[in-house]
Amino acid sequence: MKPVAAVLMAGLFLSAPLQAAELSVAVAANFTAPMQKIAAAFEKETGHKLALSFGSTGKFYAQIKNGAPFEVLFAADDETPARLEREGEGVAGTRFTYAIGKLVLWSKQPGLVDDKGEVLRTGSFERIALADPKLAPYGAAAMQTLTQLGLADALSSKFVQGENIGQTYQFVATQNAPLGFVALSQVYAEGRLTEGSAWMVPETLYEPIRQDALILAKGKDNTAAAELMRYLQGDAAKAVIRSYGYGL
Amino acid sequence: MLDHHAWQAVWLTLELATLTTVLLLLVATPLAWWLSQTRSRWRAPISAVVTLPLVLPPTVLGFYLLVLMGPQGPLGQLTLALGWGTLSFTFTGLLIGSIIFSLPFAVQPIQHAFESIGARPLEAAATLRASPLDAFFSVALPLARPGLLTAAILSFAHTVGEFGVVLMIGGNIPGKTRVVSTQIYGHVEAMEYAQAHWLAGGMVAFSFVVLLCLSLLKRNGASVMR
Numbered sequence: 001m002k003p004v005a006a007v008l009m010a011g012l013f014l015s016a017p018l019q020a021a022e023l024s025v026a027v028a029a030n031f032t033a034p035m036q037k038i039a040a041a042f043e044k045e046t047g048h049k050l051a052l053s054f055g056s057t058g059k060f061y062a063q064i065k066n067g068a069p070f071e072v073l074f075a076a077d078d079e080t081p082a083r084l085e086r087e088g089e090g091v092a093g094t095r096f097t098y099a100i101g102k103l104v105l106w107s108k109q110p111g112l113v114d115d116k117g118e119v120l121r122t123g124s125f126e127r128i129a130l131a132d133p134k135l136a137p138y139g140a141a142a143m144q145t146l147t148q149l150g151l152a153d154a155l156s157s158k159f160v161q162g163e164n165i166g167q168t169y170q171f172v173a174t175q176n177a178p179l180g181f182v183a184l185s186q187v188y189a190e191g192r193l194t195e196g197s198a199w200m201v202p203e204t205l206y207e208p209i210r211q212d213a214l215i216l217a218k219g220k221d222n223t224a225a226a227e228l229m230r231y232l233q234g235d236a237a238k239a240v241i242r243s244y245g246y247g248l
Numbered sequence: 249m250l251d252h253h254a255w256q257a258v259w260l261t262l263e264l265a266t267l268t269t270v271l272l273l274l275v276a277t278p279l280a281w282w283l284s285q286t287r288s289r290w291r292a293p294i295s296a297v298v299t300l301p302l303v304l305p306p307t308v309l310g311f312y313l314l315v316l317m318g319p320q321g322p323l324g325q326l327t328l329a330l331g332w333g334t335l336s337f338t339f340t341g342l343l344i345g346s347i348i349f350s351l352p353f354a355v356q357p358i359q360h361a362f363e364s365i366g367a368r369p370l371e372a373a374a375t376l377r378a379s380p381l382d383a384f385f386s387v388a389l390p391l392a393r394p395g396l397l398t399a400a401i402l403s404f405a406h407t408v409g410e411f412g413v414v415l416m417i418g419g420n421i422p423g424k425t426r427v428v429s430t431q432i433y434g435h436v437e438a439m440e441y442a443q444a445h446w447l448a449g450g451m452v453a454f455s456f457v458v459l460l461c462l463s464l465l466k467r468n469g470a471s472v473m474r
Contacts, residue, residue, distance in 0.1 A: 058437035127337060132420060135437045160337045160419030163433065170311070171419065174318040176336040 020047040021224040024069050026060045027052055028076035028211060029166050030138070030183050031099065034244045035074065038237050045231075048224040056164050058135060064089055064216060071219025072228060074098060074211070076165075077137045081214035094215040098232050100247035101209035103141045105199040106172060106187050107179040117199040119179065120151055128158050129171040129180025138165045141206035142181035148205045188245035208247075250446055256423050257431040257447075264339070264427060265407040268346040272403045273396065275347065276354035281384065283355070284362035302352040306412025313345050313417050337419035342427075345413045353402040361395020362388060397465060405458045408451070 027035045032054045039050045053060075057076045064070060064084060073090075075081045078097065084090045105120070107113045112125075119125070131139030139161070146152040160176075162168030165183050172180040181201075187194055213232065219225035231237055238248055250258070283295055301309060316323045317336040324334045335341035365388060373383035389396075411429040418425035420434070428447055435444035 056437060058439060061439060062436065126333065127419075129419075132434065135434060160421060163415060163420065163430075163437065167415070170314065170416075171336075174315050175320055176314055176318045176324075176334060177419075 019223065020049065021222055022049045022051060023071055023219065023222055023224040023228060024051045025053070025072045025074065025228070026064070026068075026070040027054050027074045028057055029054050029164060030076055030101065030185060031074055031211065034099075034185070034240050034246070037240050038232070041236060041240075042228060042231050046224070046227055048227065050224075050228070056135075069218060070216055071222050072213065072215055072225050074213045076101075076211055078210040078212040081212040084216070085214060089217055091215040091217065091220050094226075094229060095212055096229070096233065097210045098213045099211045099241050101138060101141075101211060102184040102203070102245060102247055103138060103145065103181055103201040103206055103209070104184045104187060105179060105201060106182050106196060107198070108173060108175055108196040109178065110195075110197050113179055113197040113199050115199055117149075117201065119199075120146075120149065120155070123154065123158075125178045126158065127160050127177040128155060129160050129162060129168050129177035129182075131165045131168045131181070132161045132163055136162075136164050136168075137209045137211075138168070138181065138183050141201075141209055144206040145181070145201050184245035190243060211246075251443070253422060253426075254428075254431060254443070254447055257426050257428050258450075260339075260423065260425075261408055261427040261429075264342060264346060265404045267343055268350060268407045269400050269403045271343070272347055272350060272354040273400060276351065276358055276399060277389075277396070280355045280358035281362055281388070284359050298355050299352045301349050306349065306410070307416060309349060310345070310413040310416025313341075313348070313413065317341055317417065336417050337421060337425060339424055341417055342414060342425055345417050346407045346410060349410055349413050350403045350406045353406045354399040357395045357398040357402065358392060359395075361392035361398075365391045394465070398462065401458060401462050401465075405455060409455065 025035075025039075035052060035054075039052060042048070043050060053070065057080050060068070060070070060073060060075070061080050061084065064073070065087075073081060073084070081090065081095050085092060085095055105113055105117055113119050120128075130142040133139040133143040143152065146155060160171060160180075162171055165186070168180055169182045169186045171177040172182060184200065187196070187198060213229065215225045215229065241248060279298065283291060283298075314336055315321050317327075317334055318324045319328060319334055324336075327333065327335055335344065369387050369391065370383050373387045374380075378386065409429065410427070411433065414425065414427055414430055415433070418427075418430060420426050420430060428451060432444050432447045432451070435441070435447070
């Protein structure tokens with residue numbers, strides 16, 4: 001590299017951190033992989049530093065209500081951000097849907113799940129994993145699907161429930177449950193299924209799993225918060241989000 | 249107040265803790281005796297393995313158990329070959345997990361009790377022509393009673409408070425694998441704080457009583473020995 005270019009480059013890097021801020025972000029566990037990718041690009045582009053915490057939305061709610069230092073929340077649902085905004089814990093008008101989760105019936109075994117989900121009607125399995133419908137949006141969506149198909153009662157004795165979608169994936173990935181309802185983002189990369197067999201549940205069978213983001217009261221005066229929200233709505237971030245099997 | 253599901257979880261927890269305690273005493277007593285008497289070179293590694301559940305994070309232990317019990321795991325293949333199906337998501341699976349999880353809490357107090365007896369009472373028994381088995385049952389075991397009691401109380405209490413392992417291998421099935429700790433966790437996650445408080449408050453009171461009993465027992469330990 002020529003000295004002049006080096007000086008110019010150094011100038012570029014130095015100019016960014018002038019307004020660089022640190023931002024504490026709470027992220028739903030199911031969005032871990034795309035967020036890490038997006039955060040790296042965002043940090044490079046803006047010079048801001050993101051401190052990412054991954055966890056369950058219910059736990060984040062309890063922590064935020066009790067003074068946690070998070071400035072932005074990327075939730076796994078749309079109810080929690082709306083509730084926080086209502087309760088004065090968020091900045092009004094900053095809430096938006098950053099991703100729409102898709103449900104998939106998945107087995108690690110190739111050929112076990114057919115592409116129409118007929119396997120559910122045969123009932124030729126001992127257990128079926130789903131996330132706790134009370135706690136996890138993907139669990140609620142799985143329950144709606146089974147109810148729509150008229151199979152919820154028939155299969156209920158075969159349910160094993162994960163407390164979140166990550167644990168549900170674990171049950172199926174270790175084959176302790178031969179099949180289960182997981183998030184498409186968990187078994188999907190670069191536009192196709194990573195392994196096993198799956199049925200993409202038609203979106204007519206369950207209510208859309210909207211994942212909303214919100215700037216929290218503690219992030220009100222942090223310029224990085226608004227910038228991150230804008231970045232998430234840009235094309236670069238959207239492409240990453242889609243590549244992990246989310247809708248938008 | 250407590251609803252039907254909560255009582256079901258309470259009952260299941262007590263059942264799990266009781267069975268775990270009984271089985272643990274049967275497993276831990278001979279193991280503790282062997283550890284207290286042997287000069288084998290296997291003593292140190294086996295002692296370390298027994299203590300391992302004390303150090304491992306419960307979710308790690310639970311994850312390994314899940315893999316072990318799964319259809320690809322060695323234990324899973326064994327139970328499948330025997331026609332029992334897999335143990336994950338069953339009460340039996342929880343029981344095995346609990347026994348492993350609380351093993352150090354049972355072995356260590358009993359082992360210490362055996363070690364503190366010393367060699368002399370057993371030598372005396374031998375000079376009176378008691379067989380080793382006879383000496384164990386009529387001399388060592390009665391002298392180790394405080395250790396056995398401590399082990400029983402700790403195993404019971406530790407199983408009641410068990411969470412990570414149950415979460416990993418349980419699958420949250422009402423009446424089968426949903427215990428009090430996972431029920432509380434569910435309430436908190438679902439933001440049903442009132443229900444969570446009732447169960448959690450009960451758990452705090454229960455734990456306090458157990459630990460109180462334990463410390464009263466320890467203070468009277470000397471008189472129990474006599």
